[in-house]
Amino acid sequence: GAVVSQHPSRVICKSGTSVKIECRSLDFQATTMFWYRQFPKQSLMLMATSNEGSKATYEQGVEKDKFLINHASLTLSTLTVTSAHPEDSSFYICSARPGQPSNEQFFGPGTRLTVL
Amino acid sequence: DAKTTQPPSMDCAEGRAANLPCNHSTISGNEYVYWYRQIHSQGPQYIIHGLKNNETNEMASLIITEDRKSSTLILPHATLRDTAVYYCIVRVAKTGNTPLVFGKGTRLSVIA
Numbered sequence: 135g136a137v138v139s140q141h142p143s144r145v146i147c148k149s150g151t152s153v154k155i156e157c158r159s160l161d162f163q164a165t166t167m168f169w170y171r172q173f174p175k176q177s178l179m180l181m182a183t184s185n186e187g188s189k190a191t192y193e194q195g196v197e198k199d200k201f202l203i204n205h206a207s208l209t210l211s212t213l214t215v216t217s218a219h220p221e222d223s224s225f226y227i228c229s230a231r232p233g234q235p236s237n238e239q240f241f242g243p244g245t246r247l248t249v250l
Numbered sequence: 251d252a253k254t255t256q257p258p259s260m261d262c263a264e265g266r267a268a269n270l271p272c273n274h275s276t277i278s279g280n281e282y283v284y285w286y287r288q289i290h291s292q293g294p295q296y297i298i299h300g301l302k303n304n305e306t307n308e309m310a311s312l313i314i315t316e317d318r319k320s321s322t323l324i325l326p327h328a329t330l331r332d333t334a335v336y337y338c339i340v341r342v343a344k345t346g347n348t349p350l351v352f353g354k355g356t357r358l359s360v361i362a
Contacts (some may be wrong), residue, residue, distance in 0.1 A: 137295075139292075159283075168349045170352075177335075177337075177352045177353060177354050177355060178288075178294070178352040179352075180351065183349055213332055225291070227293050227294070229293075229294075229350070230351070236298070239349065239350050240296075241293035241294045242293050242296070243293045244290055244291065244292060244293045246291070
């Protein structure tokens, strides 16, 4: 099956700093990538949808200036959490979808962010 | 996409079959039933999907009722490694950029 990787797997940062998370599709080209966030004991919540070469579409309540998404190539999307605060501590998961005809969605292993 | 209802938690003895139910009474004719699972601190993993016929793969079987208003995921011989949260998701097959939307799922605990 298709493989999606994330880097780093775990990051600890100080409050006020910015953190970048990378999401790569290793063996396919992803025209669309999704970013989810998951708090402890809760389900995955969609944050944004990004298409290669265009601006990301953010879900209601997600600040686009705080969570910067760049999808510059068909195999890489990045999520930057700017001026991170403790309440941004969460498990961030990316997901990638190849172009048509496949409609499958493949998930990365997740990145655990802890903001001190 | 139609809404799904799942029990919040279930227990299963190791080696026995785990039967996870899902209600999707508002499913429409072009919507598929998908199952994913998430093992603790990992990304979701695809299990199986189906439209109206029962499906089986190396991981599980999916039984969909004739009226398609409910389905059951069957893990035939559950192991401790099957302990995870299982998500039942209903969606149209060709959805373009529409992402998977996760409900609360069922937390399955496989007990030795």
